[in-house]
Amino acid sequence: MEKKKGTNIVWSSDQVSYENRCKIFGQKGLVVWFTGLSGSGKSAIAIELQKRLTEEGFAGYRLDGDNIRHGLNADLGFGEADRDENIRRIAEVAALFQDAGLVTLVSFISPYEKMRSFAKSKTREDSFFLVYVKASLETCINRDVKGLYKKALAGEISDFTGVSAPYEEPEHPDLILDTDTITLEECVKTLFDIISKKVRIG
Numbered sequence: 001m002e003k004k005k006g007t008n009i010v011w012s013s014d015q016v017s018y019e020n021r022c023k024i025f026g027q028k029g030l031v032v033w034f035t036g037l038s039g040s041g042k043s044a045i046a047i048e049l050q051k052r053l054t055e056e057g058f059a060g061y062r063l064d065g066d067n068i069r070h071g072l073n074a075d076l077g078f079g080e081a082d083r084d085e086n087i088r089r090i091a092e093v094a095a096l097f098q099d100a101g102l103v104t105l106v107s108f109i110s111p112y113e114k115m116r117s118f119a120k121s122k123t124r125e126d127s128f129f130l131v132y133v134k135a136s137l138e139t140c141i142n143r144d145v146k147g148l149y150k151k152a153l154a155g156e157i158s159d160f161t162g163v164s165a166p167y168e169e170p171e172h173p174d175l176i177l178d179t180d181t182i183t184l185e186e187c188v189k190t191l192f193d194i195i196s197k198k199v200r201i202g
């Protein structure tokens with residue numbers, strides 16, 4: 001069935017501004033976008049960072065690829081068009097959360113440069129921080145946290161990033177966390193120190 005676009009849609013403006021919300025939170029909104037291979041450590045770092053942010057009084061929220069695919073993006077697969085749609089939707093959601101004033105941690109493989117750039121373009125200026133969670137394919141295969149590499153290498157999963165689908169390394173990440181060589185604790189500390197300075201106001 002062909003989808004019909006809505007017409008006669010008029011934007012309604014708010015009487016409360018982003019600045020109003022930032023004042024209430026005592027922080028600016030920020031999208032912290034994690035990209036990297038499956039098993040590189042995106043979720044593990046985001047989970048610990050969210051915990052640390054909360055302990056230190058920041059309002060943060062985590063949008064995780066696997067979790068979002070249970071709901072909002074449950075209709076999408078892993079071919080290139082669906083991966084693009086997956087990121088398009090989450091980029092829009094992340095921009096809304098940033099606008100709400102939250103430190104928004106987004107952990108999706110997001111293998112294509114064009115979609116990461118799209119996500120940045122959707123977010124308020126200076127409010128997007130790209131973290132490349134870098135691990136060699138070998139490390140990810142050895143970790144095989146979810147047993148997916150085993151299946152992908154056996155040909156049981158198609159379009160698996162790093163095995164049967166491409167991963168484009170970010171050209172200009174704001175930070176690289178090399179989880180082959182740096183511990184989870186060190187990654188979280190490095191990131192927390194940067195993020196807390198960026199978002200704190202007053």
Ligand SMILES: Nc1ncnc2c1ncn2[C@@H]1O[C@H](COP(=O)(O)OP(=O)(O)O)[C@@H](O)[C@H]1O
Pocket residue numbers: 036037038039040041042043044045107133143145178179180182183184185187
């Ligand atoms: N420095 C590190 N940073 C993040 N995770 C690490 C690190 N070293 C080892 N790990 C482990 O690697 C695994 C990464 O899995 P996960 O966070 O689910 O990956 P992703 O979300 O990128 O698919 C976890 O079991 C984590 O404990």
Ligand SMILES: [Mg+2]
Pocket residue numbers: 042043044064065066107
């Ligand atoms: Mg994950």
